[in-house]
Amino acid sequence: MNAPVTKPAPLDAGQSTAADAKPRRPLRRLLLRVGPVVLLIAAALGGTWYWQTGRFLVETDDAYVQGDISVxxxxxxxxxxxxxxxxxxxxxxxxxxxxxDERDLRNARDQAAATLAETDAAIATAREQLAQQQAQIDAAGAQVEQARAEQTRAAADARRTQSLVGSGFASRQSADQTVADQRKAEAAVTAAQAQLLVQRQSLGVLAAQLRQAEARRTQAAAALAQAETNLSYxxxxxxxxxxxxxxxxxxxxxxxxxxxxxAVSPAGARLYVVANFKETQLALMQPGQPVEVTVDAIPDTVFHARVNSFAPATGSQFSLLPPENATGNFTKIVQRVPVKLVLEEGQDATALARLRPGLSVVAEVDTRADPHAPRGLWAAVRNLF
CATH class of the missing domain: 2.40.50.100 (RNA polymerase II/Efflux pump adaptor protein, barrel-sandwich hybrid domain)
Incomplete structure (x- = not known):
């Protein structure tokens, strides 16, 4: 028979073998010595980066893609x-x-075109009447000259007859006849001049009618243009x-x-970003500074933009009910100012095509004097040496 084997007694939970305790003590001592040094180096590197770069990067997540949507x-x-x-x-x-449907508007356009043609005909008629009236004026002028010539002849006959009556070579009846002819000639001159005046006044009336027809044509042309415009609508x-x-x-x-x-919403490079920065973040911000934009819907792409302009007032001033701080109880609240950020050209067209107005973004503005300087940690470390 085999002899019974005696099992070793189990170790307590708080006990450990000498073999396990030996390697743990040097590792613990190494961590106690190296850990503070690593933490000190990490703090120094982080502080260096913050002092040279981080404190100049102004960031906000209260920003959205915007576009001039045409409704x-x-x-x-x-x-x-x-x-x-x-x-x-x-x-x-x-x-x-x-x-x-353009049928009603097309009919209105045709009616306006017919009215314009009618006014053109009226203008042509008025111009022909003016030309005819001018000929009548010329004829009346000729009648005046003819009457004056007759008046001159009658006056000469009267003078000659009067001299002959005085010398006894002509009768008194002949003298009276020549005087009557002279007066008739003078009356004919007066009548011819009056007729010439009437014809000239008629010319003014016809000229006014022509101007009236031209004004109606201008009105008809404007109505036709408006009808064409309405048809294009x-x-x-x-x-x-x-x-x-x-x-x-x-x-x-x-x-x-x-x-x-x-509605037609713009896309691509025609979009822009409106970022609402706190008023305490605007001290070093100015137009032209570079901006890195990260869109929540496209987290794998960083868009580049530039500060374009600042709103003329804080966002609260453009709200439906602007705040009134002249009250008994006042609590100061940091205000936000909308800042327009314009996307730079030459970026990935495929990524730009994915942008939509209203998307939430995170905007980070570089306010350093040299915005082209690297932003990384190692660049800040190299600047120390």
Whole structure:
């Protein structure tokens, strides 16, 4: 039979073998010696980076992508007959978006064109009447000259007859006849001059009628131009390159001027960022400084921008109910100022195409005197040596 084997007694939880304790003590002593040195070096490096770079980087996450969205609507009352774009479709400036029924406006245009043609005919008639009246004036002038010549002849006959009556070679009856002829000639001159005056006054009336016809033509031409413009309003086109969206128009819908039908949102480099920085962050900020922009929806891409301009007032002043601090109880609140950041050119077009107005971003402005200096930790360390 085999003899029973005696099991060794188990070690207590607080006990450890000498073999385990020996390697632990030198490691603990090494960590106690090296750890403070590593922490000191890390603190020195971090402090150096902050003093040279970090304190000049101004950051905010109260920033959003913005764009000048064009909200389009009709300029005339009409029915929607066609919608040429789908939701979220890229469009170019000038592309047709919505077509309205143009039949009524085309009829108005044709009527205005007919009115313009009528005024052209009236002007031509007035000009012909002026030319005719000028000929009548010339004829009346000739009548005046003829009457004056007759007056001169009659006056000469009267003088000769009077001299002959005095010498006894002519009768008194002949003298009376020549005097009567002279008076008739004088009256004919007066009548011819009056007729000439009437003809000249008629010329002024006709000239005024011509000016009136020309004024009506100008009015008719303006009405035709307005009719052409109204007819062009039946085609709603994209004013800029962008993406069509927020479409509210439906086929057959009767729309009124000012009604919102569709919107075109800009895309790519035409977008910008509005960052609301605290007033305490604006001390060193000025236009032209570089900005790194990180979009929450595109975390793997860093966009580059520049400070463009500052809002003329804090955001609270443009709110519906601006604050009134002249009250008994006052608590100072740090205000924020909207700052416009413009994206730089030459960036990744694919990444820019993913931007949309309203996206949240994080904007970091470099306010250093040399904004082109490296921002990294090792660059700050190298500057020490």
């Amino acid at each position: 389009l609507g009709p300029r005339v009352a009409a029915d929607v007959v066609a919608i040429a774009v789908a939701d979220n479709q890229p469009v170019k400036a000038g592309d047709l978006l919505i077509s309205l 039946t085609s709603i086109r994209a004013p800029v390159d962008g993406i069509a969206g927020n479409r509210a128009a439906q086929i057959g819908q009767h729309v009124q001027p000012g009604q919102q039908l569709i």
